[in-house]
Amino acid sequence: MRHGSRTSRDDQQEEPLNPESPSLDVFWHDDILLHDTGEGVFEDAPSPLMYAQEPHPENATRLLNVKAILERGPLRSRIRWNTAAPASEDQIHRFHTRTYTDCVREADTRGPLRLDGAGTVAGPGTWRAAMRAAGLSIAATDSVLSGESRAAYALVRPPGHHAQPGQADGSCIFNNVGIAAHHALDRGVKRIAIVDWDQHHGNGTQEGFYDDDRVLTVSIHMPHGCWGENHPQRGTVDEVGEGAGIGYNLNLPVAYGAGDACYDEVMRLAVRPVIDEFAPELILVACGQDANQFDPNGRSLLTMRGFRELGRQVRAWAAAHASNRLVLFQEGGYAVTYTAFCAHATLEGVLGVDSGLRDPAAYYDQSGAGTSINPGEILKTWRECIENSRRNPGPTNP
Ligand SMILES: [Zn+2]
Secondary structure (H helix, E strand, C coil): CCCCCCHHHHHCCCCCCCCCCCCCCCCCHHHHCCCCCCEEEECCCCCCCCCEEEEECHHHHHHHHHHHHHHCCCCHHEEEEEEECCCCCHCCCCCCHHHHHHHHHHHHHHHCCEEECCCEEECCCCCHHHHHHHHHHHHHHHHHHCCCCCCEEEECCCCCCCCCCCCCCCCCCCCCHHHHHHHHCCCCCEEEEEECCCCCCEEEEEEHCCCCCEEEEEECCCCCCCCCCCCCCEEEEEEECHHHHHCCCCECCCCCCCCHHHHHHHHHHHHHHHHHCCCCCEEEEEEEEEECCCCCCCCECHHHHHHHHHHHHHHHHHHHCCCEEEEEECCCCCCCCHHHHHHHHHHHHHCCCCCCCCCCCCHHHHHHHCCCCCCCHHHHHHHHHHHHHHCCCCCCCC
C-alpha cells in the first residue's frame, strides 16, 4: 500500500515526466514549516549585546529554498511531488522512548524550550512538524520498497540524525532516517545501510542501531567529538558497535578543510568496500549539505561538484546491491542559499545527469583540500578495533 499520494502540483507541471528519463520522488508537506526555532546568536539564545539577532540556523527558509530550486531548476521535469500523512506514535516509538516523546509533546504545549539545554528548540508547532517529517520519511521509504519510485527524497525538518532514542540533540527532534529504517525492517528488509554524510556525526542513528547487525551505520563527519551531555558519542573510528552490532558502525572523521577530492576518496576507498561486504538490500542516505564550503555550521569545503559525486556514488551502490532502492533524507545544511544548490547537485548525481546548473560559489580551487587523509589507513584501524571489541566485549559507546 502506498502511504504517499501525489499532490495537485503534478497537474501544474509544465513539462511531463519523461518515462525514459530517470526520475525522483520528493516528499514534502507544509507542516514541516511549523517548527519555529526563533532567533538569537546563531543557535544560542538572543544576546542583549547585539543590535540585531539572526535566525536560528535550522530554519524553514533553508528548506523552502531547496523546494524552490527543485521546482524551478533544471531537474523540475524529472521530479514528482508527493505528500503523506503524519507518522503514527507507534511508528515513532519503534525508535524513540515514550518518555522522550512526552517531553517533545510537553514542549509543544509549554514551549518554546531548549530540549537539550543548548541549541535544540521545541515549541508550539514542533510536534506537528516532527510527526509529519517522520511520516514523509516513512512514505518515501515505502515508495521505493513498493517499486513505485526509482529513488526518493524526504525533504523534511526538523532534522533527525542527532536525535537518540531517549533525547533530543543538535537541532534534531525525531530520528527520521532511523524511524524509516525500522519501518523497512518491519516490512521484511533484512539488511539496511545508512550512509550519513552530514557534516556532523550521525550519533543518534549510531546509538539507535549500535547493537544491531541488520543496520550498517556509516558516518562521514568533521572531527567535532562530544559536544555535551546530550551528545556523548565521539564519532571516532573505535566506536564500532556492541554485541551483535560489532562491525556494523563505521565512523569516518575527516579533517577540517576536507574538500571534494577527499570526500570522493573516503567514499570510494573506505565506504564502498564496507558496503560491498554488507550487501544492503536498501540504502538510506542522511544527505545533509553542511559540508559545503560556505556553511556556517561546518568546516569542510565541498562544492556542487563534490555533492554531485556523492549522489552518483550512492546511486551506483544501490544499483549494485539494493535493486536501485535508495532513499535520501534531508538533515543539516545551513547556508540559506548554497544548501539548495548543493541539494540540487546531489540529486543530479543520483539521477546520473549534469544539468549544467552553474555553481554560484566555486570561487577557490580547493580540489586538493584534505587529501592528506588516508581512507585505507582509517579502514585498517576500524578493522583492528572490531577485532579488539570482539576479544574484549563491552560497551564502547559512552
Ligand atoms: Zn549537520
